[in-house]
Amino acid sequence: MNKYLEQIVLLSKIDQEIDSFEPKIENISKALRDCENKISKINAELESIDEEIKDIQNQKIQNNAHIAEFSAKIKELSKKSGSIKTEKEANALKIEEDIAKEQLDAANDEIIRLDKILDNKENFKKELSQQREKEEAELVNIKANIQMQMQDLEKDRMKIYDKKTKLVEQINQKVLCFYEKIRKWAKNTAVVPVRKQACYGCFMKIYDKTYLSVVKGEEIITCPHCGRILYKEQE
Ligand SMILES: [Zn+2]
Structure with missing residues (x-):
């Protein structure tokens, strides 16, 4: 990740x-x-x-x-x-x-x-x-x-x-600001896992391309529906 x-x-x-x-x-x-x-x-x-x-x-x-x-x-x-x-x-x-x-x-x-x-x-x-x-x-x-x-x-x-x-x-300032901005409205669901290819903040299905990026975990991806930060939980 x-x-x-x-x-x-x-x-x-x-x-x-x-x-x-x-x-x-x-x-x-x-x-x-x-x-x-x-x-x-x-x-x-x-x-x-x-x-x-x-x-x-x-x-x-x-x-x-x-x-x-x-x-x-x-x-x-x-x-x-x-x-x-x-x-x-x-x-x-x-x-x-x-x-x-x-x-x-x-x-x-x-x-x-x-x-x-x-x-x-x-x-x-x-x-x-x-x-x-x-x-x-x-x-x-x-x-x-x-x-x-x-x-x-x-x-x-x-x-x-x-x-x-x-x-x-230790966290990069820009990344931190980005997170805090989302947290302002999403509170404790600013960062949510993706389960069964769905965002666990808004529970909408994530498109294949976005989902693949989330699984790769090479960059910070937000949900295209609600804007929360997504991540794939480690097995
Ligand atoms: Zn969402």
Whole structure:
């Protein structure tokens, strides 16, 4: 194979490898982002539960005030009963007393209901806090893991950059410019193999004459359909 072509094929493979680092890094940090998202979701939920608990506690305070009010009323009515003179008065007092007792019962029932809701909320809050603890422990794990993976990746990346720098120094400037121009639009498929007499960039069939030149590999040949650099893979 022509030396320039050989260099360009190698360079394109190195460039492909360099480009493969970004998705790898993306993948590694995805686990971190997912975990952080989970934690912030739990935090938001906990915040809203705290609001709800506060609201219910306020309702309880109001209800307890009502209970005190109704109890005082009942006491006051029973005191009055000593000074009653007529049956009409007695009946009126009895009705008033019944109403106050009903209100007191309702207020007591409401406290029971609110306590139940409060209990549920507290339980859910506990569950969420446990979940958060678990996720936070996981986050520490992930962070340690990522650091290791990133270090490995960084080492590999340095190696491959080094390889590229050395190769680029040797490549003819014109050839390099030609390659970079194609790479601008074709990205990682700037240099493609010919398989079954077809360009592996655009997948169109290559005419016999061009194909023969590609097989010979004596010069840099581009695909007549798409303009990518073609080469025949060594067996
Ligand atoms: Zn093509």
